[in-house]
Amino acid sequence: MNMGSQEMRAGDVFAGRYELIEPIGKGGMAQVWRAKELPTGRDAAVKVLRPDSEDLEQLDTQEQLAELDMLRGRFRREATLLGRLRHPGIPELYGQGSHQGMPYLAMRLVTGLTLHKFLAEHAPLPLAVAAAVAAQVADALACAHTHPVVHRDLKPQNIMISDEGVGTLLDFGIAKPLESGATQYTRHGSTLGSRGYQAPEQILEKEPTALTDIYCFGCVCYELFAGRPPFVIDNEKGLIEQHLRATPLPPSLYAAGIPEVLDDLILRMLSKRPERRPAVGEVLDVVSSFTPRQGDPEPRPRLHPDPTAPFRLPAAAPAERPAAPPPSSSGYEEWLDAREIEGLCEAAEGEIDAGVPDDAVRRIAGLAHRVRKEWGSRRPLVQRVWSLAAEGLRLAGDCGAAADLYRGIADGLVHGDGPEARAERGILRLRVAECRLAFGEIEAAIGVIEETGYLAARLPAPLGARVDVVLREVELDVTERLAEPGGAQG
Numbered sequence: 001m002n003m004g005s006q007e008m009r010a011g012d013v014f015a016g017r018y019e020l021i022e023p024i025g026k027g028g029m030a031q032v033w034r035a036k037e038l039p040t041g042r043d044a045a046v047k048v049l050r051p052d053s054e055d056l057e058q059l060d061t062q063e064q065l066a067e068l069d070m071l072r073g074r075f076r077r078e079a080t081l082l083g084r085l086r087h088p089g090i091p092e093l094y095g096q097g098s099h100q101g102m103p104y105l106a107m108r109l110v111t112g113l114t115l116h117k118f119l120a121e122h123a124p125l126p127l128a129v130a131a132a133v134a135a136q137v138a139d140a141l142a143c144a145h146t147h148p149v150v151h152r153d154l155k156p157q158n159i160m161i162s163d164e165g166v167g168t169l170l171d172f173g174i175a176k177p178l179e180s181g182a183t184q185y186t187r188h189g190s191t192l193g194s195r196g197y198q199a200p201e202q203i204l205e206k207e208p209t210a211l212t213d214i215y216c217f218g219c220v221c222y223e224l225f226a227g228r229p230p231f232v233i234d235n236e237k238g239l240i241e242q243h244l245r246a247t248p249l250p251p252s253l254y255a256a257g258i259p260e261v262l263d264d265l266i267l268r269m270l271s272k273r274p275e276r277r278p279a280v281g282e283v284l285d286v287v288s289s290f291t292p293r294q295g296d297p298e299p300r301p302r303l304h305p306d307p308t309a310p311f312r313l314p315a316a317a318p319a320e321r322p323a324a325p326p327p328s329s330s331g332y333e334e335w336l337d338a339r340e341i342e343g344l345c346e347a348a349e350g351e352i353d354a355g356v357p358d359d360a361v362r363r364i365a366g367l368a369h370r371v372r373k374e375w376g377s378r379r380p381l382v383q384r385v386w387s388l389a390a391e392g393l394r395l396a397g398d399c400g401a402a403a404d405l406y407r408g409i410a411d412g413l414v415h416g417d418g419p420e421a422r423a424e425r426g427i428l429r430l431r432v433a434e435c436r437l438a439f440g441e442i443e444a445a446i447g448v449i450e451e452t453g454y455l456a457a458r459l460p461a462p463l464g465a466r467v468d469v470v471l472r473e474v475e476l477d478v479t480e481r482l483a484e485p486g487g488a489q490g
Contacts, residue, residue, distance in 0.1 A: 008033070008048060014099045018046050018106050026050075034109060037094065043109040044094055049075055049102045075103040078172050081149050082107060089140030089168050110170070112163045112305045115220070116156035122303060124227035124255055129299055131290035132307040133159075134221050136167030138284040141217060144169070145210045145280050146400040148439045152208055154216035155197040156223065165309035195236060196229055200244050200272050209440035211274035214283065218269025221287070225258055226251035230270060244272070261286060275444040279436075281404045336374055338381060341367070345381075348388045352395060361392030368405060372412075383413045394435055403435035423463040426452045427470050434474045437481060445478050 008031070012020045018035045024045070025032040035046040049072070075096075082093035082105070094106040113121070115133065122129075137159055144151060151158075153171060160168040199215035202208060222230040230248035233239045251266055252258040265286045271277050292311040299308055344367075347360035368389045375382050390405035410428035414421050430452055433445040449471060456467040 012099075013038070014046060014104055014106070015095070015097045017095065018044055018104075020046065035106065037106070044106045045091065045109040046104055046106050048099065048104040072103055075105065079105050081147075081172050084147055085143055085149070085172075087140050087143040088166055089136055090143060090172075091168065091170065110160045110162050110168050112161050112168075114157055115159040115161060115167075115224075118161050118305075119156060119223060119227075123223075125224060126299055127225070127257055127290055128292045128296075129303065129308055130224040131287050132165075132292060132311055133161065133167050134224055134287040135284060135291050136307065136310065137169055137217070137220070138280055138287060140167070140169040141213060142280045142284055142400065144172075145213070145439060146398060148210060148399060150208050150210055150440070151213050151216075152202070153197075154213055154220055156220060159220070161305045161307050163305050165306045167307055196231070196239060196243075198243060199274075201274060203240055203244060207440060209274060210280065210436075211277045211439075211441060214269050214277045214280065215271075215274075217280075217283070218266055218277070221266050221269065221283075222248065222251055225262060225266065226254040228254055259290070262290070274441070275447065279400075279403070281400070336367070336371060341371065341381060341385065345384055345388055348392055352388065352392050355395065357392035357396040361389065361396065365389035365393055365401065365405070368408075377412050378415065383409065386413060390431070394431065397438075399435040399438035403432045406431045406435065419459055419463050422455060423459055423467050426455045426467045430467075430470045430474050434477060437474075437477055442478060442481055445474060449475055449478065 008020060010020055010022055014020070017038055019038055020033045020035050022034050023031060024034050029050055030047050031050050033046045033048065035044045037044045079093060079096040082091065091107040091110055094108065096103070096105050098104070141151065151169065151172065158169070158171045160170055162168055197216045197219045199212045201212055219230055231239060231242040231246065233242060248267065248270055250263040252263050265278065265283065268276060268278050269283065292308045294312060296308070296312045298306060298312065344360055344364055348364045351357045351360050364385055368386050371385045372382050386405055386409050390402050390409065393405065394402035406428045410425050414424050414428070429448050433448040437445050452467060452471055456464040456471065459467065
């Protein structure tokens with residue numbers, strides 16, 4: 001069987017475009033080379049499937065063919081996912097192809113230190129440094145979850161601190177889109193993830209969700225802030241048992257100066273039950289409150305790379321996610337104009353009614369937090385803005401952002417505890433659950449449906465009927481997802 005050349009050398013040129021310079025990394029099934037993109041002269045990282053790996057050589061011919069088909073599928077999917085994701089903390093895909101029968105990916109080269117090496121050199125980290133790393137990785141993870149994609153292998157070895165100080169999320173080789181019908185590229189009986197950073201549901205071979213990544217990232221954050229993993233034991237069986245059953249101690253017991261809010265966040269990230277873990281947006285909000293501010297002094301002793309630089313030095317900062325443009329070019333430098341916001345709301349309503357959320361929805365979503373900050377939480381126009389933004393983004397498929405907005409309305413914009421307020425909160429919880437279905441969170445949605453059903457039965461008939469309409473929509477979505485192959489897992 002010809003599985004392709006087993007030798008790659010410096011000077012080899014892939015597709016007449018990428019010239020290999022030197023190997024910079026090797027995993028079980030792939031090798032990564034520093035390369036030069038000949039037409040542009042820019043550096044690149046080229047990841048190539050290795051047909052000569054020890055794991056493959058231990059298999060018989062039929063098993064090798066099946067394994068190679070699966071690995072080629074993973075390569076194709078990794079290329080597809082990287083092509084979707086646009087974030088300074090995720091390497092940009094330059095190209096893909098096949099060389100001597102083996103698939104390869106070419107992507108932006110990130111130089112610096114892995115977080116594993118960075119921690120080995122600099123731990124324990126000052127609070128601001130740890131927060132700077134956590135916030136940048138959380139932001140990249142939020143980008144992935146918005147699409148929605150689950151990484152499935154978050155660990156310090158797959159996070160790079162670039163020479164510019166940018167926290168970068170690497171290796172989407174076993175990442176998986178959470179849309180319905182996504183192909184599984186996993187052998188039966190294989191447990192994905194890495195020892196010491198696997199969520200309980202990964203260990204038990206259940207279907208991953210975005211909250212699986214939150215557990216793995218919780219292990220990383222524990223190590224960032226506490227200077228050690230949540231569980232330390234040399235015995236693999238014992239380590240697995242700890243991740244399945246043990247509750248970690250608060251990180252503040254191992255490192256002074258960790259605020260209670262961080263203790264609480266990290267312990268919730270490490271909950272054995274996925275539905276009790278926070279979404280990535282909450283993780284980002286909490287850790288961002290401890291990052292350095294523009295103009296702050298650099299850490300002492302000096303660090304290289306320095307993950308605080310993107311926060312302290314605006315010139316060194318990675319490009320932020322672009323804010324939506326204001327509704328008009330006049331009058332927005334100082335204060336928002338209520339009449340213009342009302343006009344934008346009418347335009348967004350028109351797009352939503354037509355089923356084609358577009359520019360007005362994006363613009364109103366970009367203004368939601370500013371509107372609330374300037375006008376408070378009790379002005380009806382504020383809730384109108386948030387409701388239209390959430391509804392429009394949900395219809396547009398931006399499920400992660402829509403869920404955050406629905407949750408924000410329920411938590412801060414619905415006042416009182418009368419029947420109308422309870423009905424509205426019930427509907428908002430259903431919409432959050434509906435959005436999170438895109439991330440595979442079926443069990444959590446079923447729980448919300450049951451709770452909201454009890455609520456609807458106790459409300460006055462007109463209000464209960466309003467809740468029931470949305471409840472039936474979400475129930476139908478859950479039923480359809482459970483009917484899909486693998487839908488009943490995890």
